[in-house]
Amino acid sequence: MAVTLAFDVYGTLIDTHGLVAMLKGMVGDRAAEFSRTWRERQLEYAFRRALMQNYVPFSVCTAQALDHTCTLYKTPLRPDQRTALLDAYRTLPAFPDVADGLARLRAAGFRLYAFSNGTKAAVRTLLDAAGIADLFLGVISTDDVRSFKPDPAVYSHFLGAAGATDAETWLVSSNPFDVIGALSAGWRAAWVRRSSEALFDPWGLAPTVTVTDLRDLAAAIAP
Template identity: 55%
Template sequence: MGQLLAFDVYGTLIDTQGVITALQTRIGDRAAAFSALWRDKQLEYSFRRGLMGRYRNFGVCTAQALDYCCELLQVDFDEQDKQALMACYATLPAFADAETGLQRLQAQGVRMVAFSNGTADAVAGLLAHAGIEHYFEDVVSVDEIGTFKPNPKVYQHLLTRCDQQASATWLISSNPFDVIGARAEGLRTVWVRRTPTAVFDAWEYAPERIVTELSALADALD
């Protein structure tokens, strides 16, 4: 069976703050704060829908979070602006360390899949645009079972889809909630601490490894 690495996509491989440039052309120095709130609200909506059992896909959560940010921050984006910003989510850049890290793992013969809250089509397109799709043998999406990370069903779905045991499967994620969710289901975990100020939740499910960039992942897993 061998080891399998399941990579979270948004925030781990792909930089969700890549939308800041598009926001700057519209709202100037308010862009960074808007982008951060948009990301936080996007995740909050996915959590809430998962708990409620009222699934709508991640694109819907993203669009509704955008509407919320416009209302709260009193930003008057018209529909054309909103569509353009949503389109940015299909062309977000990979983090600078992503390809180097994936290349090293591929050279070692490691099996890798993308594992995301996004739909399979959206994630496949995003990885292709970033030029890193060829490193992954598959895209596993929560959309296939209609709920979101960190629902335990999501991690069990990953194992079933990939015909893997939890003890032979690593989740690689920058999102503590994702790492905790996977660890609680018996998967092995790596937290990608992308900013030095990031704090991991003080729960009983600590990551087995911590890296600050994906280029260090191959060494961390040896």
């Protein structure tokens, strides 16, 4: 059976900091810092909800993280600005290497799935807006099991939904917590190091491969 690749979406395929230019018109020169904090809180809220087993859709984590970040930075948004940001978050841009990298992997015979904390509808909207939806066999969401990565249950759910086994499945992610979660579940994992400043957690687990560009992934994981 062909190797299955489970692609994280937010931060790996889609640039979660793609709204910095928009944020500059709302929060000024702290836009990049604001965006980083928003993303950190979004993930933190997902982790905490998974641990508490108090699930809400990822979009709620995103909205609540935005509200927290506004309070932290003492930059209240008007209701129309808040709505505009959350609407724009549904159509964030893909990274420049994504379309070509995915096309090369598909041409090489890999089975490609999007695997995300976002709901299927939210992820399909993102992939459609980025023009890459047709490169995937499907979208598999942690929403199906009402939890978030790196809960072991979500990696198990992926295998069942994709009709794959852990021995033939790779996670592809820029998020170290996700890579470690997949490795802990018995998968192989490719870390997409999208910044030279990105650090991998010193947990005694290392990515199976590391790339900085998705266009290099097919060669890196070829048998």
